[in-house]
Amino acid sequence: MFNGLRKGAAQAGDLVAVQGLGGLGHLAIQYAAKLGFRVAAIARGEGKRELALQLGASEYIDSSVVDPAKALQELGGAQVIVATAASGASMSPLIDGLGLRGRLIVVGAANDPIEVTTGSLIFGGRSIHGSLTGTPSENEENLAFSLANDVRPLVEVVALEEAGTAYERMMSGAARFRMVLTTTQEG
Known part of the structure; x- marks a missing residue:
């Protein structure tokens, strides 16, 4: 999560969205907030709002009620969307929630494909990146950052x-x- 966010090309204050509030997402929200991003959490159900806000999200998007891409565009478009869900079908529509030169960072392993129109990528210079873990030195930086900033699973x-x-x-x-x-x- 930490390395994917750092490589996402966002600046402090930029909108970063985290799709999913599970094992990866709850960490991504904390990292994004502690890195100085404006964080929008995307999850299904109103029952997850309070936890998302406690973890550091400033916005909560209930994807069972609203179109997350439209909601992100209403917030100005996300510079980075971290997709943690294990579903390509749930990641695909998020691309339209990216702002100019925005990046979809995929960390959730899915068996189904992410589908995207070429226009969604070309017009706006958007891109899709995968992120797994980091090098040993990046992992050490991650742990040091977590300790210094109270990021805890x-x-x-x-x-x-x-x-x-x-x-x-x-x-x-x-x-x-x-x-x-x-x-x-x-x-």
Whole structure:
């Protein structure tokens, strides 16, 4: 998330949108806010608004109610959209929410393709980039930034004996947002 945002060519104060409020998205919102961007969180359902705002988003777009691309254009167009959802179909319409020379940074691994018209890319100079992780030195910078700026993952800690249950929670999407196994009980 950190390296994708830094390579997104946005400047402090620019609008950066984060699609998805899950394991990657909750970190992306924190990083974007701490990097000085104006952050719009895009997720499904009104129940996620409060968490998005607590994490640092200044705007919340409920994609089950409004067209996120239109909502982003009403905010001036996003310089960067970080797509964390594991769905190419949900990423495709976001391209029209990019401002001039905006970048869609794809970090969510999807099996279906991202579809885009050539006009959406050509007119406006938009682009699509993938981002995985960084080099060892970039990862060290990421950890140092996280520590200095209080960027923390939201985790559920469970005993190692409950690994099966933790795995089921993770696979079902019920985990908020990472499952951590421990050999000692926290008290």
